[in-house]
Amino acid sequence: MTAVTSSDPLVSLAQTRTRGRVRRISVAGGLAIAVVVVFALSLVVGAAVISLPDVLSTLAGQGSRNTNYVILELRLPRAVAGVLVGVAFGLSGAVFQNLLRNPLASPDVIGISTGASAAAVLGIVGLGLSGLAISGFALSGAVLTALAMYAIAWRNGVSGYRLILVGIGLNALLLSVISYFMTSAQVTNAQDALLWISGSLSGRNWNQVVPLLVSLVVLVPITMVLGRVLGMLGLGDDTARGLGVPVGRVRLGLIVAAVMLAGVATAATGPIAFIALLAGPIGRGLAKDGSPALLPSALVGALIVLVADFVAQHAPFLPNLPVGVLTGAIGAPYLLWQLARTNSGGQGG
Amino acid sequence: MTAVDALAATDSSDGHTPTRHTLAAKGLRLSYDKKEIVHGIDLELPPGKVTMIIGPNGCGKSTTLRGLARLLDPSGGQVLLDGKDITTIPNREVAQVLGILPQHPVAPDGITVTDLVSRGRYPHQGWFRKWNAEDDEAVAQALTVTNTAELARRPVGSLSGGQRQRVWIAMALAQRTDLLLLDEPTTFLDLANQVELLDLLTDLNRRSGTTIAIVLHDLNLACRYADHLVCMKAGDIVAEGTPREIVTADIVSAVFGMRCDVLVDPVSDTPMIVPIGRHHTNTPRDSESTS
Numbered sequence: 001m002t003a004v005t006s007s008d009p010l011v012s013l014a015q016t017r018t019r020g021r022v023r024r025i026s027v028a029g030g031l032a033i034a035v036v037v038v039f040a041l042s043l044v045v046g047a048a049v050i051s052l053p054d055v056l057s058t059l060a061g062q063g064s065r066n067t068n069y070v071i072l073e074l075r076l077p078r079a080v081a082g083v084l085v086g087v088a089f090g091l092s093g094a095v096f097q098n099l100l101r102n103p104l105a106s107p108d109v110i111g112i113s114t115g116a117s118a119a120a121v122l123g124i125v126g127l128g129l130s131g132l133a134i135s136g137f138a139l140s141g142a143v144l145t146a147l148a149m150y151a152i153a154w155r156n157g158v159s160g161y162r163l164i165l166v167g168i169g170l171n172a173l174l175l176s177v178i179s180y181f182m183t184s185a186q187v188t189n190a191q192d193a194l195l196w197i198s199g200s201l202s203g204r205n206w207n208q209v210v211p212l213l214v215s216l217v218v219l220v221p222i223t224m225v226l227g228r229v230l231g232m233l234g235l236g237d238d239t240a241r242g243l244g245v246p247v248g249r250v251r252l253g254l255i256v257a258a259v260m261l262a263g264v265a266t267a268a269t270g271p272i273a274f275i276a277l278l279a280g281p282i283g284r285g286l287a288k289d290g291s292p293a294l295l296p297s298a299l300v301g302a303l304i305v306l307v308a309d310f311v312a313q314h315a316p317f318l319p320n321l322p323v324g325v326l327t328g329a330i331g332a333p334y335l336l337w338q339l340a341r342t343n344s345g346g347q348g349g
Numbered sequence: 350m351t352a353v354d355a356l357a358a359t360d361s362s363d364g365h366t367p368t369r370h371t372l373a374a375k376g377l378r379l380s381y382d383k384k385e386i387v388h389g390i391d392l393e394l395p396p397g398k399v400t401m402i403i404g405p406n407g408c409g410k411s412t413t414l415r416g417l418a419r420l421l422d423p424s425g426g427q428v429l430l431d432g433k434d435i436t437t438i439p440n441r442e443v444a445q446v447l448g449i450l451p452q453h454p455v456a457p458d459g460i461t462v463t464d465l466v467s468r469g470r471y472p473h474q475g476w477f478r479k480w481n482a483e484d485d486e487a488v489a490q491a492l493t494v495t496n497t498a499e500l501a502r503r504p505v506g507s508l509s510g511g512q513r514q515r516v517w518i519a520m521a522l523a524q525r526t527d528l529l530l531l532d533e534p535t536t537f538l539d540l541a542n543q544v545e546l547l548d549l550l551t552d553l554n555r556r557s558g559t560t561i562a563i564v565l566h567d568l569n570l571a572c573r574y575a576d577h578l579v580c581m582k583a584g585d586i587v588a589e590g591t592p593r594e595i596v597t598a599d600i601v602s603a604v605f606g607m608r609c610d611v612l613v614d615p616v617s618d619t620p621m622i623v624p625i626g627r628h629h630t631n632t633p634r635d636s637e638s639t640s
Contacts, residue, residue: 009489009490009492009493009498009501010485010486010489012489012498012501013463013485013488013489013492013501014485016461016463016501016502017463017480017485020464231457231468232468232471234455234456234457234460235454235455235456235457235468236451236453236454236455238415238420238449238451238454239449239450239451239454239455241419241420241440242418242420242444242447242448242449242450242451243444243468243469243471243472243524244440244441244442244443244444244445244471244472245440245471246440284458284459288459289459289460289461289464290456290457290458290459290460290461290464290504290505291457291460291464
């Protein structure tokens, strides 16, 4: 920071604020542009490469029968699902990690998304449900898992680390529940099984995207508004309460919102691994100002999902993988690194 | 001109200006996990004065301060802000007149000094209120007064202990409250920084008439800086008054279980407690007060 600063503290303050605002806008803007670029790429590239002008005219309603099918029925819902799910998981992860003050406290690590998935599988395989009912089941699954985790981890209050351990255990349990449902229902379509275990965008159409969009239209603004106060909670409960923050209510509201975000996203695409885990730290790293960085985290989440899905579909040396396998490949080493770092830092408990 | 500046401009000759808000405890009982720590105390913070709360480890002084700051709900009795039960006043309104700096405050990773101090304006802002000139002025003044303006762009985590504590004080100052409570603000600071901090708080009190209450573990600094001293033991208040009135060798021995001599501090003319241990005493002497 070598810019000339006035010795007048008020002017210097105004400069600092402007600088912060500029940085926030550039980070968010840069990420948004990146998302748009990859989004456009995923509409253009495929088995049949459709040029960008053709894509745009199809979106405007002027496409041929072929491009209409490929763009409007196949690629667009898939790409939109990718963005929405990335935003939802990214926000959910960032909120959880900030509230519990631990980068490991991510809904995908501690079993919230897996719980949503198990409930969705129960709905599909056990009860033959579809559409909105699946979303409802997934949501309930996420909420029930969160409640169960809290209840099991409670011993005169809940310590963050105990919650994470219980969550990891529940995650493993719920994965086996999903596998059980798969085998007992004789799901022979491997894609279906993979969808609910590691998350996939393949075959996602407007039936999944529309309920997701509707849920996010409600949940995202609520989360962002509550998120304005998330930074205050980072000062510690006592200081926050001393500044007039309704700590208990805000925390409850944020947890509920974050759990629901993970739930509705899982309902659409299955629990795409590690988006929630990765988006928060990357978002915070880009923002670099100690804030919870919810908007950058949401955009980073969308970007990771879109890029991973693009690579998973079109990389020359890979078979057509579900996106969750790819994000798992990036996320798992990161998780191991985080775990090792936490332990060596003495926070292993 | 803000209210606080107006207040400062009407300084009377002894530097004490009338404050508008009062904080008191009546029959206050505070408990942790069903164990009662504070047993029904009555305490009024004298408006416009610096009150220090002292006592041995575990006597309940920090608990009392947290109770006064409504961070802890009473298990009995009341905390009265301007004569009204503080639990009936909306939290944000309380935060506009009462500031608390707790022990071990936490700063998020990477937050800058300016951002942290700016958080102090939250009670005056609400969910959607934007930054206005008064907010900026409060933050700028807080940075100037605590000599942290040159640190404004640095991350709080990169500062020394003394600097960091001054930044936390700046955040409390930016809140511009009439009442300010501080829980052991000088722990982990070296002597020079301790004195500097207490001088800063005295400035605030003399300039703006802010009522200040501090839990302090250093007895001699407490005797020097307090207008009003509150001495606690095992959840009760055992003595209250000016340091000259209440600090005697007998009281110190009864409360702290320590033999001592009480002399007159040659620098400030306030009581100075000189502990008598088992070693390094010149002649065996009884603990008679020499004030």
